[in-house]
Amino acid sequence: xxxxxxxxxxxxxxxxxxxxxxxxxxxxxxxxxxxxxxxxxxxxxxxxxxxxxxxxxxxxxxxxxxxxxxxxxxxxxxxxxxxxxxxxxxxxxxxxxxxxxxxxxxxxxxxxxxxxxxxxxxxxxxxxxxxxxxxxxxxxxx
Amino acid sequence: xxxxxxxxxxxxxxxxxxxxxxxxxxxxxxxxxxxxxxxxxxxxxxxxxxxxxxxxxxxxxxxxxxxxxxxxxxxxxxxxxxxxxxxxxxxxxxxxxxxxxxxxxxxxxxxxxxxxxxxxxxxxxxxxxxxx
Numbered sequence: 001x002x003x004x005x006x007x008x009x010x011x012x013x014x015x016x017x018x019x020x021x022x023x024x025x026x027x028x029x030x031x032x033x034x035x036x037x038x039x040x041x042x043x044x045x046x047x048x049x050x051x052x053x054x055x056x057x058x059x060x061x062x063x064x065x066x067x068x069x070x071x072x073x074x075x076x077x078x079x080x081x082x083x084x085x086x087x088x089x090x091x092x093x094x095x096x097x098x099x100x101x102x103x104x105x106x107x108x109x110x111x112x113x114x115x116x117x118x119x120x121x122x123x124x125x126x127x128x129x130x131x132x133x134x135x136x137x138x139x140x141x142x
Numbered sequence: 143x144x145x146x147x148x149x150x151x152x153x154x155x156x157x158x159x160x161x162x163x164x165x166x167x168x169x170x171x172x173x174x175x176x177x178x179x180x181x182x183x184x185x186x187x188x189x190x191x192x193x194x195x196x197x198x199x200x201x202x203x204x205x206x207x208x209x210x211x212x213x214x215x216x217x218x219x220x221x222x223x224x225x226x227x228x229x230x231x232x233x234x235x236x237x238x239x240x241x242x243x244x245x246x247x248x249x250x251x252x253x254x255x256x257x258x259x260x261x262x263x264x265x266x267x268x269x270x271x272x273x274x
Binding site: 022024026027029030035036037040057073075078117118119120121123124 | 163213214219230
């Protein structure tokens with residue numbers, strides 16, 4: 001069973017490394033740009049706050065290709081967009097490797113710290129940058 | 143149904159979109175997103191209709207939202223675009239209002255955001271953005 005396996009080590013993600021995030025087709029705007037709601041996640045920790053999620057899930061390119069990152073979710077109509085780790089770090093966010101043994105995802109990483117003043121702006125900037133790096137385009141309108 | 147398809151012609155794409163969002167199932171974003179709440183959908187419908195009712199007479203189709211987006215916590219976001227600014231009005235799962243205003247000025251792009259926005263201030267923001 002996966003739960004009985006030892007945890008993967010948390011490794012250091014370099015600034016030039018790529019982070020992948022799945023892109024639901026519904027987040028593509030009429031002009032082709034990406035909605036910043038892509039980075040406003042739900043989470044238990046954030047359930048009652050009125051601000052973006054401080055912990056955004058992504059996949060690190062050391063252990064996943066864009067195709068693999070998409071495949072793990074089983075939604076082939078969705079897309080994949082990418083950010084280099086330095087981009088969120090330049091916004092004073094933290095990027096850490098958070099391998100997920102339970103879901104058998106060694107590539108899992110987290111962009112952390114997007115809370116408080118400026119959080120929506122950072123979501124906007126993350127989405128704008130991710131929109132420049134759509135690696136797999138969503139293929140259906142919903 | 144929280145969202146009626148009956149309304150002004152300029153709002154038809156918005157109402158169609160809200161109906162589409164209403165049908166989203168749990169985990170629609172593959173990261174555990176929640177279905178949108180009827181409170182958020184209803185408030186989005188109301189806000190879009192109020193803006194058209196208040197400003198549609200002078201602004202016509204410009205009063206219609208540019209787009210409507212789901213939020214993973216069960217909320218809804220309405221975006222209006224004007225000549226020099228864009229406004230995203232976020233409606234939380236409980237109906238609370240917050241916003242991101244992006245203004246393009248001579249000094250470059252400026253961002254303003256806030257939470258716990260009273261409805262009248264939200265409507266005033268929309269009017270400012272639309273230039274009405």
